Amino acid sequence: MDAVVDNLDAYRQGFVTTLALTALASVLALTLGTVLAAMRVSPVPTLRGAGTAYVEVVRNTPLTVAFFFVVFVLPQLDIRLSFFVFAVIAVTVYHAAFFCEAVRSGINAVGAGQAEAARSIGLTFTQSLRLVILPQAFRTVVPPLINVAIALTKNTSIAAAFGVGELTAVGTRLANANGDAVIAVLLGVAGCYLVLTLPSGWLAGRLERRVAVAR
């Protein structure tokens, strides 16, 4: 227990790094994912194909492999950035595919009659998407988006293996330094993650139930 209390400062630093990584990557991945989802439902075949190809390639590749490409291959091409930026890139590229799928399933969950009605009153594709489909899709899509963001939070832990001093890296360092309190040190790390993931998961579940009733 002392090992945890004595190193609260290290924990705090790790926690802040994890938060920063999560926040940055979430915003970027959500943006990219929304663009990809728009591409995948657009009437333009090349955009649809490109969006589908991106999602299929990324969702079948482990995040660790994405990290490998960013951290080890980019420097080969003389692209040298800090480990933190590399981690943001890898996490963003990977999760954009899943944000895309969450948004797309939200669009698909809106009843076909809504789109037909929108079109029959003469709205264009952009108008029916912007005024009719997306506002409704947004409601169903929020809980899955939160869940993907939770997954992203947990996945930032992989950055520990690639030189970023976030929570898991702090945990490993402290565990190696305090051989007699490994379990306590790691439990502290687990607690930090649970503080982030459990309330968000609870919120997502609540929203999901609310939307389910409204439908």
Add this chain to the structure above:
Amino acid sequence: MTEAVLYDVVGPRGRRRIVAGSVVGLLVIAAIVALALARMAAKGAFEADLWRLLTQANVQRLLGRGLAATLRAALLAMALSITVGALLAVGRLSHRAWLSRPVGAWVELFRGVPLLLLILFAFLGLPAVGVTVSTFWALVLGLTLYNGAVLGEIFRAGILSLPKGQTEAAYAIGLRRGQVLRLVLLPQAVRLMLPALVSQLVTLLKDTSLGFVIGYAELLRSGRNAVEFLGGRYSIPIYTAIAVVYIAVNGSLAFLARWLDRRTRHRYGRTVQPSVADEAA
């Protein structure tokens, strides 16, 4: 709703616009790809000797052994996770609060922490209390703890998605709770959740790559060892080969999941949908 509902069958003007959009889209994508390729070519990423490396027997053997190690860990973890998941699902569905509450807490806790942390718990934590574990077992244990909890929720969703009449009819002919679950609910639920199960197994297979972190010689670690031995410039062909292997194996499993999903939906009208978030983690 299919995407086709979003827009009309287009007329001549719309068709022209789509063609224009296609061309612009293609140009933008081609420009991005060309920029990347030019950069890679400038750094000599396409030199023949770099890629000829992949035809060498010892490199292939190394990667093959890595793949075998990956599959070994994945298969064992799959079998264990399915068992643990089934037990957790049954436990959480129990009417006895002293059983369902702790099991529910267990599931939420293990789903809430990163998989890597669970692997580290097994790898660093168990030796600290005097249990020696190999990297293989640390990886399998971490994967089982995490995926057992996730699969437990998938199984539970499968059982809960069945119509209430099934349970009531089973009780009405005098079956006990255990029998209802075993004879009536599980056989039906398994069919509905099979697609979600397979797609979670794809995630598990991807996650074996975390064995890299603790030094288990799976596919990725083998590739990294090869690159460390041969030099950094070989990272492009080797990591590309690894990515292709992962995409091939996972892609065919994902294809199987989608086929199962279509068939199940066709026969039973519905399936348990895998959550996008579970796929990501």
